[in-house]
Amino acid sequence: MIKTPQLKIGPGGGTCLMTGEKLNQLVAAVQARTQMDAKEAGPKGVAGHNPKGGGPKLPPFKQRFDAGKVYVLTPGFVDRLVNAVLARVPREAASMDKSGYNPGGAGIHPRMPVASASGGALKQLVEVVQSLTPRDAAGMGPQGYYFAGPERAPRNASIRLQTQARWCEGWFCNGITNAGNIYTTRTSVAVYQFGTITTTTTQGSIGPHLWNPITNPVRYSCTTPTSTDDRTPGFNYGTGPSSNTISYSGAVTLTDALAAATGNVEWDGTTTDQHTWNWGEYSAVPSTSGYSLSLANYARFATGDYMVRIPQYRWRNLGNLHVGIRWSEGGSTRHITLAPGQDSTWYLSTLPATVNTFSTLASLTLEYPPL
Incomplete structure (x- = not known):
């Protein structure tokens, strides 16, 4: 592929001068980036590879310049040059950068400069021309390039x-609950005719316990709560109980089980x-x-x-x-x-x-x- 010329272009917006030699190189670089077997070609760019070959041809940029002269670039000339480049932008490109593009895509258009004779616009245009270099063309020449024939299967x-x-499960053993809460201990005080009996029920290993795939692969089985009381053997407590007061202690924070599970997934x-x-x-x-x-x-x-x-x-x-x-x-x-x-x-x-x-x-x- 004909290389794009190396131009010394300033960013200013004033008059831009170029030698005929550099202009000829630039025009040749643009012409070489014409796709010769496109499915479609027009002012909005080229689209697709024509598997039969011989697709629409883009008109050449015919003007040639005297290599020994210096030319003043007018906005009208740059406008023609911009249109010639835009007609060669592939509407279907997988990616496009300074190394060129891959065919097959969704309309990757580089930002085209506004037609003007400024050095900044011309510099941007040269960068766009360079990006039009195809990466996998089958043949290249001064009049353009073509892709491989119908034996080339479309890529997927x-x-x-x-x-x-x-995942992870976290839970408390809920053998002792009351009003939506879980406790470690339940105390019952029963009042009889001749005395009281206090019964204490305790939930052992209350948790939180974890079940997850690696660290805790076997789910823990909660034990049944155990109860003890202060009944005196052989003592006659008489009739009753006339009252039974129940209290709870050792409340757990239920969401601690959620936090433990979240942290051990x-x-x-x-x-x-x-x-x-x-x-x-x-x-x-x-x-x-x-x-x-x-x-x-x-x-x-x-x-x-x-x-x-x-x-x-x-x-x-x-x-x-x-x-x-x-x-x-x-x-x-x-x-x-x-x-x-x-x-x-x-x-x-x-x-x-x-x-x-x-x-x-x-x-x-x-x-x-x-x-």
Whole structure:
């Protein structure tokens, strides 16, 4: 491919002078970036690879300049040059940067300068011309380039969403409860005709206990509360009881079990393929506007008993094209670009503050870069 010329261009907005030699090099570089087998070609750019070859031709930029002269660039000339470059911008590109572009995408247009004869506009235009260099053209020459023939199969794009199950249950032994609370001790004072009997019931190993896949794989079984009293053997307490007063002590903070479970969530070894999106390089990116996935949540099984699930998730690029991914989850919006064969990091889903409420992966968009 004919290289773009190296120009010494200032950022100012005044008159721009260029030698005929540099102008000829620039025009040749623009002409060489004409796609010779495009499906379509026009003022809005070129689109697609024509597998039969011989697609629409773009008109050459015919003007040639005297190499030994210095020319004053007018806004009208730069306007023609901008239009010639814009007609060669691929409407379908997987990615585009200073190294060139990959075909097959969703209309990646570099920012074109406003037609003016300023040095800044011309510098930006030269950068755009450089970005039009295709990375995988089959042949190149002064009149343009072409891609491989029909034996070249279209590349595919493929993005997969995976999750890993992570969970933990935390609970208190609830052998002694009252009015929605859990206690370690219940005391009963029964008044009889000739004396009182005090009975103390105690819940041992009250917790909180944890059940998770690695550290605590066997769920703890709560013991039955034990009771003792101060009854004097052989003493006649007479009739009764005429009253029985019950009190509770050692109240636990129920949400301590939730906090313990949240802080000890572990991966259970299960990885699930949630969804895979596949499409061809010349096809439209699939719509994901209605897609959502429920992730982190916690349930209250009983008083002081909580099951917490905080899955993690990742994206995998299983195809042959760069793909951008944008989504929201847990109040955060993220966007990444994955190269072919690349996996994203594992993202930890966000646990909501309300029971039986799910954190949701939503607002998903798949697109060709840049995002």
